[in-house]
Amino acid sequence: MTTRYRLTRRALLAGTAAGVGLGLARPGIAQPAALRGTTLTYWGGLIFSDAANKLLVDTINRWGQANGVRTDVVMINQNETVQKVSAAVASNTMPDAFDLNLDLLIVLARQNLFAPVDDLYEKIGRAQGGWLPAIDGATTTARGPEGRAGVPFGASGNMLLRRDDVLAKAGFANPPTTWQELVTQAAAVNKPPLFGLGLALSNVGDGNVQVSALQSFGGRIADDTGRTVAIKSEATREYLRWVKDAWDRKIFPPGVSTWDGAGDNNSYLAGQSAFIANTGSVGIAAKTQDPELFAGTKYSSLPGGPKGVVSPLTIQYRAIPKASKNVAGARELIEHLSQPAFMNAYFENAIYGPVLADQPKLKAFDGSSAILSGLLDLARRGTAPGAPDVYNVAYADAWNNFVIPKMVQRVVIDNWDFDRAMDDAQRSTQAIYDKYR
Amino acid sequence: MANTTPPAVARALIPPAWRTPLFAWALVLPALALLVGLVAYPFLYAIYVSFTNRVIGNDGVWVGLANYAYLAQNTAFNSAIWNTVVLVTVTGVLKFVIGLGLALLVHQHFRFRGVFRSFLMLPWAMPAFVCFLTWRVLYQPIGGGINLVLTQTGIYPEIIDWLGQRSTAMPAVIAASTWRGFPFWFVSFLAGLQAIPKELYESARIDGANAWQRFRHVTLPGLKQVIIVVTLLSSIWTANAFEHVWLLTQGGPSDATMVFPVLAYYGMQTQRIGEAAAVSVAMLPVLLILVFLATSMMQKREDEQ
Numbered sequence: 001m002t003t004r005y006r007l008t009r010r011a012l013l014a015g016t017a018a019g020v021g022l023g024l025a026r027p028g029i030a031q032p033a034a035l036r037g038t039t040l041t042y043w044g045g046l047i048f049s050d051a052a053n054k055l056l057v058d059t060i061n062r063w064g065q066a067n068g069v070r071t072d073v074v075m076i077n078q079n080e081t082v083q084k085v086s087a088a089v090a091s092n093t094m095p096d097a098f099d100l101n102l103d104l105l106i107v108l109a110r111q112n113l114f115a116p117v118d119d120l121y122e123k124i125g126r127a128q129g130g131w132l133p134a135i136d137g138a139t140t141t142a143r144g145p146e147g148r149a150g151v152p153f154g155a156s157g158n159m160l161l162r163r164d165d166v167l168a169k170a171g172f173a174n175p176p177t178t179w180q181e182l183v184t185q186a187a188a189v190n191k192p193p194l195f196g197l198g199l200a201l202s203n204v205g206d207g208n209v210q211v212s213a214l215q216s217f218g219g220r221i222a223d224d225t226g227r228t229v230a231i232k233s234e235a236t237r238e239y240l241r242w243v244k245d246a247w248d249r250k251i252f253p254p255g256v257s258t259w260d261g262a263g264d265n266n267s268y269l270a271g272q273s274a275f276i277a278n279t280g281s282v283g284i285a286a287k288t289q290d291p292e293l294f295a296g297t298k299y300s301s302l303p304g305g306p307k308g309v310v311s312p313l314t315i316q317y318r319a320i321p322k323a324s325k326n327v328a329g330a331r332e333l334i335e336h337l338s339q340p341a342f343m344n345a346y347f348e349n350a351i352y353g354p355v356l357a358d359q360p361k362l363k364a365f366d367g368s369s370a371i372l373s374g375l376l377d378l379a380r381r382g383t384a385p386g387a388p389d390v391y392n393v394a395y396a397d398a399w400n401n402f403v404i405p406k407m408v409q410r411v412v413i414d415n416w417d418f419d420r421a422m423d424d425a426q427r428s429t430q431a432i433y434d435k436y437r
Numbered sequence: 438m439a440n441t442t443p444p445a446v447a448r449a450l451i452p453p454a455w456r457t458p459l460f461a462w463a464l465v466l467p468a469l470a471l472l473v474g475l476v477a478y479p480f481l482y483a484i485y486v487s488f489t490n491r492v493i494g495n496d497g498v499w500v501g502l503a504n505y506a507y508l509a510q511n512t513a514f515n516s517a518i519w520n521t522v523v524l525v526t527v528t529g530v531l532k533f534v535i536g537l538g539l540a541l542l543v544h545q546h547f548r549f550r551g552v553f554r555s556f557l558m559l560p561w562a563m564p565a566f567v568c569f570l571t572w573r574v575l576y577q578p579i580g581g582g583i584n585l586v587l588t589q590t591g592i593y594p595e596i597i598d599w600l601g602q603r604s605t606a607m608p609a610v611i612a613a614s615t616w617r618g619f620p621f622w623f624v625s626f627l628a629g630l631q632a633i634p635k636e637l638y639e640s641a642r643i644d645g646a647n648a649w650q651r652f653r654h655v656t657l658p659g660l661k662q663v664i665i666v667v668t669l670l671s672s673i674w675t676a677n678a679f680e681h682v683w684l685l686t687q688g689g690p691s692d693a694t695m696v697f698p699v700l701a702y703y704g705m706q707t708q709r710i711g712e713a714a715a716v717s718v719a720m721l722p723v724l725l726i727l728v729f730l731a732t733s734m735m736q737k738r739e740d741e742q
Binding site for chain 2: 082085086089113203204272401406409410414424428
């Protein structure tokens, strides 16, 4: 059965890639002859799904064959994108187009390194019902001096994964809607080696879910000018009180303060956490590694605080460097990759939510996949990156310096009082913001 | 036999007094070019970059000491200074004691000595990332080997979060670093011991020296140069090492294990190359002193030999 399923899926993927690639050769979609004989290098973002990676590579290569373009697709580990791009910028060896996230896009766009794609962005948007509001807002915020710097292709972010099999037995049929409720539910099922709350408090991307929690309590990184840090506040104090209370109740699994990027994944897969905040990759892993866990897992949006739910979107882009030797080809390719047939197949295998208003109608989001349903919900209801803070380069720098997880560590690891921890975070974050004045 | 005489034209153009120095320079030049290109230029360029606000895609402008001023007020930077000193000093002492002890042991004659020596080299031969990931697994609070042993044997009944507490994180990093690094000390000391003439021990024995006195007055003086050089080299490597802290704790919890290379990496992650260069350059003075001492000692040793 398994073999047949795999073969069918592969065949389906291959068929989709072939269909999408050959679609361009149809007489109705004439391709510029100027592309013929050119070369195009594409750096794709390598994700955990081999099927999605293969689909992207195959589709680009088939597009190249159909249009007489020599394509060279290199899949880059997303953890190494910054280093690869840094080296490529310095040595003037940038690809013709590449995948990157909003954090890197905003930094590079500020350096005016990208060919503007406003017309392409609007064309793709018009063809598919427009861009989802949070996606449009973030893309406009990240524009370079000459216009929008990238075309979004996928949205992700943290969802709350919960052990429904355990929680239901404890009488919790519904997901927690507030952070306080989360602690209550987590404490109720906290029976080591199953711990209640697998939220990372370490210096890794997962630790930054604490920023969302802080913001939903009304705390802010900076004021509305995006220049003056505003961490020290009564709202932050309330947030710290919440996290300290959870810590003292011993519902965090040991090790959360030094978890690496896979810490929450491993903890959940090992049956050591009843709740985690994750993009959904854990769910995909559980599907193959632990079907029982997969069946017992449910997804919901992050809980809210006194100021509502803050659930930031992480957006993936395709961008064309100004140094590209084949800007025309790159534009054609990006438009091609936005086609519903390809994106449907890609969404089914990757863990990205939609970015365009028509994409929720794709088969991938028909509700048969709990993870994709969660991502669809996230794309619709998720908040713009940084919101309610101003998402600027200083915010991105503070985010990457893990100022909030570190503030929490000062409280729960070093036993600093709230004022001291807030003062330290306020001072160090203001120093970060001052660099961009 | 190869003809080393310069061609007739060269002989005519180059005055005789210049020929030998020019020939010598011609031989040295390729090595010099490599040294300048691969060592001096990147080194000096890193110093220059540390005085700029360079980010990815923008060479930036000269900002003087701004990057250093930013670092000086950074809690993580201040932690990195202290942690680096602690890490280098404590691992140095531990590696010295373990390395010397094992070298003295293996210097004796017993069966399977060769096998035992090879076995002791394993941590050094193992790729660093495998070694430290293994240690990370051993330190896991739940299911980790160390906690399993402690709880199963009843030595300590509760789970210890080795990497997640300030009190145990640095000792855990030190233990892993020591395990990985002691074979270098061991093998260096063993080589040093084998170079000490046996006659010295025999003379000491005839003079009535006991084991401790022979160690104190023959072995230690005989190993003095090796100890100095190994200590300095190992200190430089430990201060520069990245993988042990990164793979175990990423500098946490709460900067308890933050060291310079990890801090520089965080600078790179935020695309601020100038700042990352400043972190690296900030540790240069100490490393330069160590390098200078190490090379001086090695030179002195060569001269003595």
